[in-house]
Amino acid sequence: MQITMIGAGYVGLATGTCLANMGHSVRCFDINAARIVRLEHFDIPIYEPGLEEAMRSAVEAGRLSFSTRLRESVAEADAVFIAVGTPSGADGSIDLSHVLAAAKQIGPHLRRGATVVIKSTVVVGTARRVREIIARERGAFDIRVASNPEFLREGSAMKDFMEPDRIVLGADDTRSRNILRAIYRPFERAGVPMVITTTGNAELIKYSANAFLALKIGFINDVADLCEKTGGDIADVTRGIGLDRRIGESFLLPGPGFGGSCFPKDTRAFAATGRQFGAPQKLVETLIARNDQRKLLLARRILKEGRLAPESTVAVLGLAFKANTDDVREAAALSIIPALQEAGLRVVAHDPKAVPNAKEHLQDVAWADCPYAACTDASAVVILTEWDEYRRLNLDRVARALSGDALFDFRNLFDPRSVGQHGLRYFSLGRAATSVRQKGGISPIDRWDRRVAAPGHA
Ligand code: NAD
Ligand code: UDX
Helix, strand or coil: CEEEEECCCHHHHHHHHHHHHCCCEEEEECCCHHHHHHHHCCCCCCCCCCHHHHHHHHHHCCCEEEECCHHHHHCCCCEEEECCCCCECCCCCECCHHHHHHHHHHHHHCCCCCEEEECCCCCCCHHHHHHHHHHHHHCCCCCEEEECCCCCCCCCHHHHHHCCCCEEEECCCHHHHHHHHHHCHHHHHCCCCEEEECHHHHHHHHHHHHHHHHHHHHHHHHHHHHHHHHCCCHHHHHHHHHCCCCCCCCCCCCCCCCCCCCHHHHHHHHHHHHHHCCCCCHHHHHHHHHHHHHHHHHHHHHHHHCCCCCCCEEEEECCCCCCCCCCCCCCHHHHHHHHHHHCCCEEEEECCCCHHHHHCCCCCEEECCCHHHHHCCCCEEEECCCCHHHHCCCHHHHHHHCCCCEEEECCCCCCHHHHHHHCCEEECCCCCCECCCCCCCCCHHHHHHHHHHCCCCC
16 A cells, blocks of 8 residues: 655654555655655654664665655555644644644645545544545545544554554544555454544544543552552552553553653643533543642652752753653653752753753753763752663762762662662652661661671671
């Protein structure tokens, strides 16, 4: 099948590449011509594990190409996917301007009988709206519009696309339903559940899925707070509830509040749709406020527990909204760092991949090349992203580099029982804070214990 992707961002690139490797002939178009030129040279503007290799193999097989010419890109296509951004408008409702502009742009150039597939996350009713826009451009209703929401996550996009839990195909007519099924035939053959439904239901499914996952995270963050107050341990609690198959173990990790390019904007759009249609989504409204507030409450926790002198330095490790991506959109760091700066602290930050993107959003931050350099002479260190590099930190080295002794781990990367031995006061989520032993080594009492326990000691 000849497929064109309109929009070569995270979703357009990842899905376009995977569809090409499945045997389709895919062309990616983007209004950002510079991006297309870079892609032609395999200079990939985003960090996504496995994407470059997959792209190279699809291009070498002659099934993936890039273009800045719109007419040429869509004229022969059987299916044209719209995968452009759908950000939040000023009031939190969805800004559909990119989707509607894309529809208007492609309208005149589509081959008669082609199917336009909306891949972007859009509010209910958008597929019908897009169909009308295209019909207006063409003076005829000869193009069908379908909905195929995407569930991949950044950082694991290739695997998520190739190993989906289900595929949602929304179509309001037989022909576009058949086109969608033909595109995804290998998955259907492999037994992946296919949810074949209307465009409206497909649109509702996408938002409901994201809102539900975000609710799981918001809930567990509140439970983590309760564990802290009652001396509980969030790891045991999540295991205890997650093993109930009705609940499931995934998306129950406490963190500094969800971020990224999807959950924050999609929960806002979902809530706005509820208000618009007189079906208020109060749980989600509360979740949005709690999640924003959480980031600031954690900043306050650093200030309160860190024993920080005015103008002291805090090292922040992790700027991306989660590990394995360079994306900083609505990352916790973008709320927590400015809050610390407002309180008069200096911030030194490190991230293995996201510094260039973070620089566009943060001011007056000193950037460090490695986590230990960030910690040097800092009064406290704060971990915001669960990069493996941070899991492997040598905490003795961290303790020696710091001038203070507080480690705030808002991803629960370490075992609280062991961190105190490195001379650090340890604050994590949903677990009791652990107190410091002697900084830079073991405490006198530990040393005495070890001497007494040593072989040969009388
Ligand atoms: P993105 O910002 O990374 O990419 C969007 C691309 O579209 C950009 O390269 C932009 O230049 C291009 N574009 C904008 N207007 C255009 C136009 N008129 N014609 C051609 N190109 C145009 O966005 P993304 O993260 O890929 O998200 C795209 C959509 O997919 C959004 O609706 C998002 O909610 C949804 N989604 C994203 C993810 C994710 O993990 N990022 C997952 C599932 C769904
Ligand atoms: C999300 C959806 O999961 C995906 O299906 C959709 O298509 C796009 O949006 P993404 O934003 O890439 O994917 O990342 P995800 O792994 O869902 O994480 C989102 C945020 O929630 C991150 O800030 C992450 O750190 C946080 N999170 C996730 C938690 O705090 N705890 C968890 O257990 C899981």
